[in-house]
Amino acid sequence: MPTLETLPFDNAFARLPDAFYTRLPPTPLPDPYLVAASPAAAALIQLDPAEFTRPEFAQIFAGNQLLPGSEPLAAVYSGHQFGMWAGQLGDGRAHLLGEVAGAGSGWEIQLKGAGQTPYSRFADGRAVLRSSIREFLCSEAMAALGIPTTRALCVVGSNKPVRRETIETAAVVTRLAPSFIRFGSFEHWAARKHTDELRQLADYVIDRFRPECRDAANPYAALLADVARRTASLMAQWQTVGFMHGVMNTDNMSILGLTLDYGPFGFMDTFDAGHICNHSDDHGRYSYRAQPQIGHWNLYALGHALSSLVGERADVQAAIEDNYTATFEATFMARVRAKLGLADALPGDEDFVGETFGVLQRLRIDFTQFFRLLSSLPAEVNEAERAATDAPLRDIVIDRFALDAWIDLWRARLKAEGRPDAERQAAMRAVNPKYVLRNWIAESAIRAAQAGDFSETTTVLACLSKPFDEQPEFERFAAPPPDWAGSLSVSCSS
Incomplete structure (x- = not known):
């Protein structure tokens, strides 16, 4: 297995022209320490978990030391936020180190919270321990549930103060994904009428991740149709585990159909189809019931961006409408039938x-x-x-x-x-998790970590890595929220 120094980097995204990103190193974080790391995520890049114990590990994933072969950069993109065009955005607090060979086409390694970039828009470029633990735990929890998602290798903390609503401490979460390209990555070039860059980015995605689209009569329409199917399937999977993303802006939507950018997310406790998990979402745009509709809306934003490549408006509409609703309904019904024990x-x-x-x-x-x-x-x-x-x-x-x-x-x-009871019940338990990352569970890990005890984060990770198992030692995490959790709220700062 490779060590930190021998990770095999091959940085495909960095070979795109400079217009797609800005090359710059992370900003060093003083006195970093390891909060938690995921052996399952490490396995994706074939990294030996024994590397977690090395003092260099925290230095590297705080952004203080560069891995050999890495080429740190921040990507540019734009997007719609809460339905309004927000213009240029970009990796305002994330640094893509590069891509490491592993399962599939490889895994990009990105440090989130590693300092300012040209896209920070006057922000500090930092993440805090609270939000970093939430993203770390939920990324790995969703993967264990079998839902497409970015992954999280580790959280590294520091006592460096960071101001949000209050003074908190800084942290960096290391994320893994085949690609972090978003719907907004295409909107960026379409808004500027830069068709060459738009085509170049679409060709990159097709050739690297969706080569089957190249054989279609219109590869770009095929790409849009593929994204529509994957997004529809993702929405159905979210709905059937009671997951709410909380901020489904187009810059938070993955072109590969992954759950991307964990912020004010929530898993449903007491069921309410109108539940709004994001305290910043004043009008409920991203409520539980709205998510399938918003996925559809976001696809039209992407379709508009790709229209110069796809062709006529009717071709854009067909790529979306011939794929989204039917895929969502089929996936949703299949998953709910399974949850109900219906074969x-x-x-x-x-x-x-x-x-x-x-x-x-x-x-x-x-x-x-x-x-x-x-x-x-x-x-x-x-x-x-x-x-x-x-x-x-x-x-x-x-x-x-x-x-x-x-x-x-x-x-x-x-x-x-x-159907025989034993067969049906076993099948139901295999799709109906006993454990999900309820907000109170994440909060308990955060409070312990803020007090210097990182063991609860590791304990929660261990529990959520086997969400369908009984795990009597973790029975407390299967309970409904305690009374103190009623005052919890999460917002875009989460």
């Missing part, structure tokens, strides 16, 4: 799924607990024993009558398949 698609399933989410809304039931507890219920029950059999689920709601009525419908639907 077959039968007429009337759409109505039943609608009824299921209606019950979740009426009962304001805990989203993750509901599906996990449902996974253990039998398909048939003696009426005399029903109260005891269904007690784990009934005990988390007030209106048991409404829940019982829905369970009757569910059992009737299961009867149409006749």
Whole structure:
């Protein structure tokens, strides 16, 4: 396995013309220390986890020492933020070190919080320990859930003060992804009517990540269609684990269909389709129920940017409309059927799924607990024993009558398949996580880390790396939020 000094860099993005980025080193961070690191992320670049213990590790991933072969740079992009054109943005606090060979086409290594760049827009270019731990834990938690995402190798902290709402301490989170190119990367060149750069970037994405598009009659339309399908699938996966991104601006949307830029995210506790996880989102643009629609809106922003390459407006529309809605609906229904233990698609399933989410809304039931507890219920029950059999689920709601009525419908639907309980329950537990990164869990790790105890971050990471397993030693993380969590809020500064 390679060491830090022998990581095999091959920096494809850095071979694009200088217009796409600014080359500059990270800004050193005083007295860095390792907060946490992910062995699973290290395995992607074949890095031995034993390297975590070396004193050089914190220095390197604070940005104080450069890895041999790295070519640090900050990329330029633009984008729509909360539906409004924001103009030029870019990596205002991120430095791309380069690309390391690994699984797939390779993994770019990026330091987030490593100092100012030409795109910082008067900001300090730093991240804080709070937001860095949140991104680190959620990146790895989403990967363990099987949801496409950027990854996080480590968090390095420092006692350097950083002002946000209050004075906090600085940190750098090291992110991995095949590419950090965004919808806004294309919007940038389209807004400037720089068709040559737009085409060059599209060709880079096609040739490096989507070579099958090159064989299409219109490779750029094929690329847009591919992004539409992947984005639709991602939205469906978010919805079916109760994940809310919180700030789905076009500069936070991955061209590869990855979950990108973890900030004011949240996993659903008490179900509310209108829940807004981002305290900065005054009008609920990025509420839970709005995410599929916003994914669709963002694709039209991308389609507009690519229109000079794709061709007629009708071609742009076809690339999106022929792929987005059908993919979202098929993926969403398949995943919800699996969560409900349904192996077959039968007429009337759409109505039943609608009824299921209606019950979740009426009962304001805990989203993750509901599906996990449902996974253990039998398909048939003696009426005399029903109260005891269904007690784990009934005990988390007030209106048991409404829940019982829905369970009757569910059992009737299961009867149409006749699937053995043991087989069905095992399949349900494999798709209904027991553990997700609830805000209170992240907050408990953050508070401990701010007090100098990083063990809780490592403990949470260990738990979330196996979200579908029972893990009795981590039972406390499966509980609903404690009372003190009611005052928690996250915003764009998160």
